[in-house]
Amino acid sequence: MVVKACLFDIFGTICDWRSGVSAVAQQVFAARGLQVDAKAFALAWRAQYQPGMERVRAGRRPYVALEELHLENLRRVLAEQNLDLPDEDQVRLNNAWSNLPCWQGAPAALAELRKTHLIAPCSNGSIAMILGIARRNGMHWDFIGGAPLARAYKPLPTVYTQSVAAFGLAPEEVMMIAAHNDDLCAARAAGLRTGFFPRPTEYGSGQDTDLAAEDAWDIVATDLSDLVDQLTG
Template sequence: MRDFSQIKVLAFDIFGTVVDWHSSIVQEIEIMNLAIDANQFALDWRVGYRPAMDKVLAGELPWTSIDDLHRMILDSLLIQYKIDRLSEAQIIHLNHVWHRLVPWQDSVKALEQLKEKYIICTLSNGNIRLLVDMARHAKLPWDYIFSAENFRAYKPSPKTYLGVAELLNIRPEQVMMVAAHHSDLEAARECGLHTAYIKRPLEFGSSRIKDVSPCVDNDLHATDLLDLVRLLDNSF
């Protein structure tokens, strides 16, 4: 059994790991009664996320917040889905659905328990205002909010993972990155962080069940965040 007594900070990916972005967006689309496939619209919106960030990383776009990238993708989707009856205010409200994402059922309780022993913080590509609004909406009890915006670099840039350790005045190996995405955790490990994988098979909805097979390189593989609490408690 591994000893994680040196861990001082748990840094959490947010979209898909702590909050259920897919069902939140589907519900928003259905409430707006747009007469489109809400499931596919949510998936299409999310699939544009990484390519948009890559344009920033490649220098094709200047530094751009996730709110603005989400709006760029949304504008394209409105054309693609032939949605032309929304006012500018309605489009802004829809774009800010990312500020109102609901947590997975286990998230808040688990974070409250983890907060008793660790500094818990976000490490998300979401911009600071988005993450603050989301925390208030979903009652996520963060000690601190770290965003790509702090470092002017998106994950998987080492600046993000190492930046958390530097700003909290600890060594990288005293941070555990918690995420539902193996690529995020791989980049964190390369920076010397410990890693915990969270299984979220329904991240993309029930029509697209996600492969949540374990990766042996991760320190922990948890069914959800409450299971992470148990695994960390049992490691001492």
């Protein structure tokens, strides 16, 4: 079966969330005269990401957009680190996730792939977040899938299958592309094709996860451009 469309993870795969969030955090903390390691703060905030979504996935609370979870997680980390920021600074920090920079070369690679394939994000980010990132980086999607479409969070199967259904295609005609092995494992279980390439500095120089493919994915590439070449060559 020929792959006709591709779904993409966004945070970490297409966007460099660590650099984007830490840059805004550095500005906010410096303006308040606070001596805080902004990159460590970004990592601590990100560490609350999965626990926050798990409460929704497990049915312990209704679905809410990721911005709301991020803001709750931010306040949790601020309290843990005994940091007091006014509401306007918290909003500014939270908005950093909607204005993330892409990894170098990602928009150009996506534009090249879109010449031959349908493309869409399959992210846990909200529509507003994905649109903000797209506008900042000059990216164009055929539609926005993922969590806001399914009103659920990856890796629940419905997040993948509803995005596939929006294409009007069969799961085996759609490839999930991510720099995270667990994301691809869930996508394959839902019937999708899978494509992997690493982002070895997503979490910084000491990263020890997702440095290589951990299974026999349909495509394993060195980077996004290589993956596009393999799909379109």
